[in-house]
Amino acid sequence: MDPIKFRCKECHKRVEAQYTLDSVRASLARQEDTIIFALIERAKFPLNNFGHNRLFGSDEYIGSMINGLVLKTEAVQSKAGRYINPEENPFFPENLPPSAAPDYPFSEFLQGAGASININKEIWEVYFHELIPMFIKCGDDGNHAQSVLADLTLLQAISRRIHYGKFVAEVKFRESPKIYEPLIRAKDSEGLMDELSSESVEERVVKRVERKATVFGQEVSLEYDVSGDTYMINSVASKLYKKYLIPLTKKVQVEYLLKRLD
Amino acid sequence: MDPIKFRCKECHKRVEAQYTLDSVRASLARQEDTIIFALIERAKFPLNNFGHNRLFGSDEYIGSMINGLVLKTEAVQSKAGRYINPEENPFFPENLPPSAAPDYPFSEFLQGAGASININKEIWEVYFHELIPMFIKCGDDGNHAQSVLADLTLLQAISRRIHYGKFVAEVKFRESPKIYEPLIRAKDSEGLMDELSSESVEERVVKRVERKATVFGQEVSLEYDVSGDTYMINSVASKLYKKYLIPLTKKVQVEYLLKRLD
Known part of the structure; x- marks a missing residue:
């Protein structure tokens, strides 16, 4: 098909990512939406584990279908320049082709x-x-490629959120170097974790995520769920944040800061 | 990474797609959510047209970046079996590798x-x-691979919705063969279009889409939009349905029925 031809003077104008306390908070909030949408979209499919442990019938690599499909998709994305953005981190960084973008x-x-x-x-x-x-029911609806792509979309959104901890940590470090420098020099992981943690802020995030998931998921349970069963996206989303996303983001923040002065 | 090992008795249980008037309506309503989420996710990025007309720096093919990236991603998906599902239709069907799933x-x-x-x-x-x-602002934030993937997700959702017209038409044909057969034999496209159209149903769909887009997009405009500008996803979504999705779905229905008795 023909390449796209529309162009204007603004097309090449650069839109730079900002990293301030406000912009980082806005980005984290916006990423919540992406994660919730991706949860809902993955929930459309059952487990579709059928192909996961089988050999992917290709002469190019041997592995489970999900690994192979994610690896291949990441390779295409890498060539198109995805991983030159420091906010992005691949799941299979080992043999990625370089960006050709x-x-x-x-x-x-x-x-x-x-x-x-x-x-x-x-x-x-x-x-x-x-x-x-x-949150995913067992079963096989034949949409293996589609559900692995939904897995990857969700995995990428979760990974971006967690690794965004590096940017959060850097913003906080620049705001209060006098607090962080001694802790870093003392390799005081616990002190850093205390400094980065705020129970009230974390509780607010979890509550906001739960509310958002209720709002974004409301039509799904009304219309998709014919049998009276629900996907419980709101409790899944808030549990995901409380148990995994917030702790892993803080882990990334501490690890990042410990290497900040190297 | 290790293949996934969880398994239960239900894992291989087949979940078959149903095609009845009710199930088809439920699927169309559910697909609205997918399209709106994909609109919101694409709106995260500016146009990112920078690479679109350039050669994709690869020795494997020459073309615009967006064509190449979609073609490559479809090839990976095809190998994983995406297009053996009759609900799916590729954008570049010419040289797709066969399914290895x-x-x-x-x-x-x-x-x-x-x-x-x-x-x-x-x-x-x-x-x-x-x-x-x-609905997309001009500009370049460097996330070319990401925005093309968002394009493809939206394109796939739109394409699935429009080609779902084949299933809608088949359900309607089976419900009322006595109405449709004479129109088909007379090759009466206009008569078929009249029979398939319902202004009141179409208006309800457009209104529901607008309301859904307002609900799903509400956090986006609150938090992402720092400058007071909005993405107007609700008017975009309803216009998309009114001007393109509904007419093109009906076009597919008519074309499908005209060949129904061949």
Whole structure:
């Protein structure tokens, strides 16, 4: 099909990501919506585990279907430049092809060795062993490719949220270097964790997520659920945040800060 | 990473798609949510047209970045079996690799030559030349791979909705063969279009879509929109349905029925 031809003077205008306390909070709130939409979309499908442990019938690689499909999709995305954005972290970084997209001057906001922290292996385990069993019914509707793509969309949204902790930590460090520097030099993980934690803020986030999931999921349970059963997206979303997303984001923040002065 | 190991007795239980007047209506309503979520997610990014007309720096194919990225992603999905589901239609069907996924006995509900109707070329044109300019701001934030993936997710949702017209038409045909058969034999496109149209039902759909978009989009405009500007997803969504989705779905229905008895 023909390439797209529309163009205007503003087309090439750069829209730079901002990292301030306000913008970081706004981004985290916006990411909640993405995660909830992705939860709802994944819930459309049953487990579809049928192909997960089988060999993916390809001569190019051997592995479970889900690994293969995610790896292949990440390779296509990598070539198109996804991972030159420091907010993005691949699940299979080992053999990714380099970006073939035009260079883009992403902000060099992150500092130190912590910029390359990637805890996606842990996120992958949590996702398939903790989260999926929470809200996905067993069964096979044949839509394996579609449900793996829904898995990947949700995994990417969760991963972006958790690794966004690096940006949160950097913003906080720049706001109060006098508080963080001594803790970092003393390698005081617990002190850093205390400094980064706020029970009241975290509770507010969990409550907001639960409310959002109720709002965004309301039509789904009204219309999709013919049998009176519900997907319980609101309790899943708030549990996901409370048990995994908030603790893992803080873990990334502490790890990032410990390497901030290296 | 390790393949997933969880399994239960229900894992392999087949969940078959149902095609009745009620189930088809429920599916269409559920698909509205998917389309609205995808609109909101695409609206996160500016146009990111920068790479669209450039050569995608790959020795495997030459084309605009968006064509290449969609083509590559569809190839991965095709190998994983996406297009063995008759509800799915690729945008680039020409050189897709065959499915390497385990066979799945999808319902053979559709009848006749109309089962293979694919108007994705027209959907593609409408999408990039009519829909995108309606709600996406010009500008380049460097997230080209991400915004093309958001394009593809939205395109797939729109395409599924429009081609679902085949299932709607087949359900209606089975309910009232005595009405449809003479119209089909007389090749009476206008008569079929009249029979398939219901102004009041269509108006209700457009209104419901507008209301849903207001509900699902409300947090977005509150939190993402710092400058007081809005994405107007509700008017975009209802216009999309009124001007394109409903007419194109009916076009598919008529084309399908005209070939129903071949």
